Amino acid sequence: MNALAIGWDRTVLELKMYFREKEAVFFSFAFPILMLSMFAVIFGDQFGKGDAADAGVNAARFFLPGMVAAGVMLTSFQSMALSVAVERDDGTLKRLRSTPMPPAAYFLGKVGLVASTSLAQFVLLIAIAKVAFGVQLPTSAASWATFVWVFLLGVACGTVLGVAYSSLASSSRSVGATVIAPTLILQFISGVYFAFTDLPDWLKQVASVFPLKWIAQGMRSVFFPDDWQTQEMAGSWEHGRTALVLGAWLVAGLVICARTFRWTKRGTT
Template structure:
């Protein structure tokens, strides 16, 4: 009698893929340094440049820019990292070899999202440790704010990940990936209130930024790490958490649909 072999579930394969992705990530020293220290270095620079500036209520420059650096770090770990790394894996025929295994695209996506969640949590913990100990950043203590942080973090990470997977088909080759993806990320960072006070940006720029997830991720993080009175400096005089949740959720759904439709295991010239 023949034995029926049952393939593992999509979730189980995705979990195994996550473990493998994390192991491979820590073997790449350059990527490790960029992911974990880029936001910290930028926060230190902004703290030094605006060291004598307060933003109301005794909020220091380091505290004010911390939410933007957290949001930027999540976006770098998700959208930028996956857009570039998947394009390189496709160019090097890594995905072509994976296609010959029973692993589904959904399990592959789950592995990448699991990697981003893992590295983003570690990145955030390191950033907060350095900011609190060395830069005297005020860390929130209210449980409500930390619960708010959790759902903003999860939605931001998940939406950035699926959009990164979808955008990975845009570069024509692995070599071109960084040149294609990095300018997009930089543009969104400057428009989304990461490096500037968002309310000081031109109205047309705010309108464009409000379409994309990074703006809502940064604004959500400001609602966690800045005093509640700072909501009056936002457009409309509120944190707009409901709107932010809707926009991030929509991008998550749209990104997932697009990723499943356009994702390619092989290079374009491979047919």
């Protein structure tokens, strides 16, 4: 109970520190919301007729699953990888480790931060999509149940992988390039900014190795008409494989964290 209470206090503190960092708020929290709004305005006319219009899919609805998936990745993986690496480099982790605070409380605070920001970001995304662009949201309980487990698995997977990935950075000066570059590449090849069907087959195979592709596909199964699943690589939403891949990455991330996490930067004790 002591660890839980301190973890709650850490969550509140983490949220305060997070929203004081304007760059972090923009590039992880606000970025998907801005991109959805821009794409909806820029490509709105292209969805005004044809099969997409007949199915009730406007530009905002078309890009919404990708922006939700990107938001999960940015608020979990990118946010954790950057913040933990910086805290390790500037000595924050070393000082925290020397206090009576249970180590679990630190990680509970990070989990609370990711859960809070991811959920708030999603609420804003669907509110803007619905109110500003008239997106038809799912009405069935099954669709929202799918969203819940894809969202939770995606957030958990991104969080542990972000903490694990933070150990790759040699210093806080290099962590930006180390984290942001692969994150951006994955967004382009995982069906976030482009239709996944438009990518070359070999690039689809590469994207299928990583979690973001499966988070985006899971979100498409929630927000797209059910008959659009024929456009996926396997001709279906592949919910079972989505859960399997995300679960495997979650377990792998936990194992890597247990083996590689350090409270001090390299070369120090």
